[in-house]
Amino acid sequence: MFRKIGKRMNVAKTVLLAVLVVTLLISVVSIARAVGAAYAFGYANWTTDLKGHRVYVWTGTPPNGLTWTAAPVAMCELCPCAGKKAETGWIKGMISDSTGQPLGDVLQQYVGYTDINGTWHWEGGKGNLSENTWYQVKVMYSKSADRWEAWRFSDVVWYQPYDLGWKKGCRLAAGSENNDDQGWMGVWGWHPEYVKWGGSWTLYNYTSSQTAGGGHIQHAYDFGYGAWGP
């Protein structure tokens, strides 16, 4: 009798231990997956004298409750993409856990840029964007105004009055980004165009890509991309 109970207890202990180990493993994996960021950028290969980058980006219907997810249209100072950077696009999220919504969880245009000291700045524009809508956004150095600017369609929506220490870019990037390596991303981009100093706007297809976490990018349309994750 006691032998039987002892045997059953051993089986129970083994099963309990197995369930516990599996639970712990899944918890650890879940936490590990949530750390880090995901992105999917298509890069273009031009090498000198870039002045601006513009793309139609589709806002879609980003879900509520994400920390943040974004659709950057960017320029990098150096090739490969490094050094100072400037970007604009849409962002949606909360930048916090479920206890608060410091970003309002609204779809808005943002800008991000490195200043002359190499410090990264982020600025939200707060709202005004609609879901399931194409917006042409642009980041550009304006020769006439002698400043970096962000545009939406034909309007300058933001500008930086201070010298950022660079006026010519070397690399273009556009796609999608978030804070969670398996988190949701979803951007369609159409008709990416670049302009060089002294040149005119030119359509391009991206020629290289960089992804991390659950990010994916693919060509779409004649000139465009779909960037998504996970």
Next chain:
Amino acid sequence: MKSKAVRYSFIITVLVLLITLAATIIVAGAGRWVPWSQTPPPPPTPGPPPTAAPYKPEGGEPVRNRDEAIQRALLVDSGLAAREQSLTKEMLAANPDMVIVERYATRQEASDVYGFGTWTEPEVMSEPVWVVRIKGKACLSMPGGIPDEGSEQQGCDETHGVTYVISQKTGYLLAMSASAQTRSERLAGD
């Protein structure tokens, strides 16, 4: 008798563990698994751009004083900054040099001091803001910032301080930078 007790306790324990397991999976996956359509939307057609509604600071909760500004900043910080020790209100109260809080009558005034840019929509730049600067080592996962090409994925950027600009009317984060210095301090290399 004993075997029955063992069986019941076994069943209860397994159930508790399964519930924990399910809760872990649900919490870890919350808000993420919304499918993304892989069918491209129709490209934009020529025509006037969508009308943009004028900016009105709405929603959220007003930030009425320094303490509330710190609380909002701590909320943002908890979502974006990894620190050796999580920041608390008590910790900042015990180390007053660690946090600087200022109120500006307009976002433009704060932008001028901290070197942020200007949104051309006047309503955006005219609202009152709180600026909360937090000194100390942190690893920030700020939105934006295309990663250097070819680099390993970086979870965050190490900084020695952070500045948050918070709307007084809504408590929402309006801007941030990976520095606790004003523009003139950064230029002077302090």
